[in-house]
Structure formats: C-alpha cells, structure tokens
Amino acid sequence: MTAAMNTSFEPSSLLPAVAHGDLTAFEQLYDRHSSTLYALLLRILANPDDAQEVLQETFVKAWTNAKMFDAVRGSDVAWLISIARSRGIDRLRSRRIRGDREDEAGRELSSSFGFVEKRTGADDAIQSEERRAVRGALAELPEAQRAALALAYFEGLSQSEIAEKLGEPLGTIKTRMQLGMKKLRESLKAFR
Amino acid sequence: MMTAMKSHAELESIAALDAIGAATADEASAFRVHRASCADCRRARDEYEEAATLLARDLDPVTPPPALRDRIFLAIDGQDESDNVVDARDRFGSRRWWMVAAALFLALWGWRELSVRVIREKATISEAEMRRLAGENQLLTARNEKLSAEMAALASQDTRTISLTGQQVSPSASAKVFLEPKQRRAVVFFYNLPANPTDKSYQLWILRGDQPKPQSAGVFDVTRSGGASISIENLPLATEIKGLAVTLEPKGGVAQPTNTNFFVAGST
Numbered sequence: 520m521t522a523a524m525n526t527s528f529e530p531s532s533l534l535p536a537v538a539h540g541d542l543t544a545f546e547q548l549y550d551r552h553s554s555t556l557y558a559l560l561l562r563i564l565a566n567p568d569d570a571q572e573v574l575q576e577t578f579v580k581a582w583t584n585a586k587m588f589d590a591v592r593g594s595d596v597a598w599l600i601s602i603a604r605s606r607g608i609d610r611l612r613s614r615r616i617r618g619d620r621e622d623e624a625g626r627e628l629s630s631s632f633g634f635v636e637k638r639t640g641a642d643d644a645i646q647s648e649e650r651r652a653v654r655g656a657l658a659e660l661p662e663a664q665r666a667a668l669a670l671a672y673f674e675g676l677s678q679s680e681i682a683e684k685l686g687e688p689l690g691t692i693k694t695r696m697q698l699g700m701k702k703l704r705e706s707l708k709a710f711r
Numbered sequence: 712m713m714t715a716m717k718s719h720a721e722l723e724s725i726a727a728l729d730a731i732g733a734a735t736a737d738e739a740s741a742f743r744v745h746r747a748s749c750a751d752c753r754r755a756r757d758e759y760e761e762a763a764t765l766l767a768r769d770l771d772p773v774t775p776p777p778a779l780r781d782r783i784f785l786a787i788d789g790q791d792e793s794d795n796v797v798d799a800r801d802r803f804g805s806r807r808w809w810m811v812a813a814a815l816f817l818a819l820w821g822w823r824e825l826s827v828r829v830i831r832e833k834a835t836i837s838e839a840e841m842r843r844l845a846g847e848n849q850l851l852t853a854r855n856e857k858l859s860a861e862m863a864a865l866a867s868q869d870t871r872t873i874s875l876t877g878q879q880v881s882p883s884a885s886a887k888v889f890l891e892p893k894q895r896r897a898v899v900f901f902y903n904l905p906a907n908p909t910d911k912s913y914q915l916w917i918l919r920g921d922q923p924k925p926q927s928a929g930v931f932d933v934t935r936s937g938g939a940s941i942s943i944e945n946l947p948l949a950t951e952i953k954g955l956a957v958t959l960e961p962k963g964g965v966a967q968p969t970n971t972n973f974f975v976a977g978s979t
Contacts, residue, residue, distance in 0.1 A: 678734075696731070
C-alpha cells in the first residue's frame with residue numbers, strides 16, 4: 520500500500536519566475552532537475568554525448584517556452600520530463616532510421632547494466648524522499664505492466680512492437696498498458 | 712480512415728496510451744477529436760502524462776558534466792529575451808499612457824488569448840501528429856530494409872542451408888542457417904529455444920578454420936514462443952566457416968564465450 524505517500528514533495532514552481540526572465544530561478548530549476556533529466560536521457564539514448572545535447576535543448580526550450588507552462592496541468596518536473604522524453608525519443612528514432620546498429624547494441628548493453636556515469640550529489644533530502652515514494656508507487660505495478668510501459672516510455676515502441684517483442688497478443692499488451700497507466704494515475708494523486 | 716464510434720470510457724482509456732505515445736494513429740485521431748469537446752478527457756490526458764513521468768523519476772539521478780551547465784547558460788544568453796520571455800518591466804513612460812495602454816491591452820487580451828489558445832492547440836496537434844507519422848515512417852522503412860536484405864539472402868540461387876541441432880542443454884531446439892556466400896550474409900532462424908533470462912542474451916558464434924577463437928555473429932533474445940531470427944552481414948568466406956554454435960551469455964553479449972553449454976550447434 521502507499522498509505523505513507525499523501526505528502527506533497529514537489530517544491531514550489533519555479534517556471535513562472537523563469538517566464539519573467541529570472542535567471543536565478545532558472546539556475547535553481549537546473550540544479551533541482553538536471554540530474555533527473557540526464558538520467559532519463561541516458562536511459563533512452565545510452566550515449567552521453569547525445570544525452571547532453573538533448574538535455575541542453577530541453578533547458579533552452581524551458582527558458583524560451585516557460586510562459587507556456589500551466590501549473591494547473593502539472594508540475595515543473597513533469598513538464599521538463601515531457602520535453603526531454605519527447606526530444607529523446609525523437610533522437611532515438613532518427614538514430615534508428617540511420618541504421619545505427621552499433622549504437623543500438625550499445626544502448627541495449629548500457630541499459631541492461633544500468634548506465635551509471637556518476638551518482639549525483641544533488642540528490643537532496645526532499646528528492647530522496649520523493650524517490651522513495653515514487654519507488655513505492657511503482658512497486659505496486661505488476662512487473663508485466665511495468666515492462667510494457669517501460670518499452671513504450673523509454674524506447675518509444677508502439678503497441679504492436681511491444682507485443683512482438685514480448686511475444687504476447689496485441690490485446691493483452693493494450694490492456695496491460697492501460698491498467699498500468701491507471702495505477703500510475705492513482706499513485707500520482709498522492710503526490711498532489 | 713473511418714473508425715467505429717467509441718464510447719467516452721473507451722476514449723478515456725485511449726488517453727492513457729496517447730500520453731505515452733503508444734496509441735495507434737486511429738486511436739490518437741479519434742481521441743483528439745473527442746478531447747476538443749471533453750474537459751474530463753483533457754484533464755485525464757494531462758494526468759496520465761504526468762503519471763507517466765513517475766517512470767522517469769524512478770531512475771537513479773545522474774549529475775551531468777559541469778561544463779554542460781555553462782554551455783546551457785551561454786546558449787540562453789544568446790536567446791532574444793524580449794521575444795521569448797514575459798517582460799515584467801514597465802516600459803511606458805507616463806502613468807496616463809500606461810492606463811490607456813492597459814485598457815487597450817485588456818480589451819485585446821481576451822481576444823488574443825482565445826486565438827492563441829486555438830492556434831497553440833492546433834500547432835500541438837499537428838506537431839504531435841507529424842512526430843508520430845515520422846516515427847512510424849522511420850520504423851517501417853527500417854523494417855522494410857531489413858526484410859529486403861533477408862529476402863535477398865533467402866532467395867538467391869547460391870544460398871546454402873545449414874542445419875543446427877539441439878544439444879544436451881536444449882535437445883528439442885534447432886536452427887536453420889541460410890547462407891549466401893557471394894554477399895557474405897546469412898539469415899538464421901531458431902526454433903524451440905527456451906526463453907532467455909532478462910539478464911542474459913543468446914549469442915551466435917562462428918567457428919573458423921583460419922582462427923583459433925570463435926567469432927561472435929550477434930546476440931538475440933528468445934521470447935516464450937521459442938523462436939527468433941537474426942541477420943548477419945560481413946561473414947567470413949564460406950570456406951573459412953567450420954561451424955556455428957549458440958551459447959547463453961551475459962546480456963548484450965561478450966567478446967569470447969564464457970561457457971561451452973551449446974544450445975544448438977552444427978558444422979558446415
């Protein structure tokens with residue numbers, strides 16, 4: 520159960536200040552979330568150079584588009600993650616079309632071994648507490664649901680590609696992903 | 712393409728898939744039309760998108776290199792702030808002029824917000840659709856290229872077939888190698904192999920007559936169906952290939968086999 524999660528860990532939003540050109544707020548935004556975004560991009564791309572390029576694009580976009588952020592629709596970190604993930608998956612797909620087999624092999628290898636460059640020192644108490652809660656929420660997801668969601672989220676695979684990869688019927692995969700997402704959505708309420 | 716009418720509940724379920732980019736083109740299209748007039752589904756889509764970020768927030772954080780921070784701040788320094796950032800400074804000289812401007816601004820603001828919202832919504836939809844189509848196109852092109860190469864390897868009149876048989880650890884397994892010597896490529900189909908553990912990969916080895924050590928020909932995974940196939944390019948000359956064998960190795964493969972428990976093997 521996630522009874523201990525009904526605490527809001529998300530510090531106050533910095534993006535409205537960033538939208539007004541506040542560089543200090545932007546610095547705080549970077550310090551607070553860059554290690555999460557970099558870990559995500561390494562997971563998607565498994566290539567530090569690509570991950571750093573996309574991380575830079577993400578923060579530049581955050582700076583220029585901060586005024587489009589709507590706090591009612593989600594948190595700072597979720598907004599940034601959505602930008603980074605979308606750009607990361609775009610980069611991954613364009614790499615696939617180039618037939619970059621070696622990169623793909625490296626990506627499989629790296630993600631399997633849990634690519635770790637350097638663990639962050641910025642993982643402060645609030646973030647640790649939040650991550651414990653996130654782990655608790657994800658621990659409630661059955662492994663099969665989690666695996667299907669991870670293939671879509673981190674590898675940008677379609678339902679049919681996931682079904683093929685896992686050797687399961689398409690309908691099973693669709694149901695599994697929908698149930699998994701519903702559970703995550705329920706868990707999210709504990710963070711708000 | 713015409714799609715069957717979907718219920719509100721079905722469309723809300725599609726929101727979950729759409730939020731992680733896993734909805735099909737038809738589903739995404741039906742959902743876009745529906746959400747334009749359904750506030751509940753718009754909210755559901757937002758919540759699903761934020762919920763999906765929990766997958767990212769579960770990863771161990773990794774500190775980016777310090778130089779990247781400097782690069783980013785240098786990059787935003789070059790941005791045109793007036794274009795991109797709300798300017799909170801009062802640029803109007805006199806209070807009177809400010810009040811006139813404010814009144815004008817308020818009158819136009821509502822109209823502008825409405826227009827911007829509509830344009831933004833349309834742009835977001837178009838952008839997402841283009842990304843989705845580009846992604847699908849890329850995947851289809853890559854798959855087509857792979858299939859064409861495999862078909863060529865299978866259909867050539869020079870193609871040789873080599874059978875690999877199940878060994879002690881997996882007696883019911885087998886494999887067929889379609890080797891096209893001129894192009895030095897092959898397609899290998901595996902049957903009845905046990906599914907590999909998540910931390911392991913199967914690895915195909917070429918045993919060469921001209922080299923003492925086996926050469927890796929690729930790694931592959933096997934699902935519960937027991938089947939798999941791989942394509943191999945740049946093979947050694949056919950006369951140098953003495954045999955092929957498959958072992959189970961750490962995920963991603965290794966430079967040399969770590970064991971001699973062959974799952975399937977055969978000689979040329």
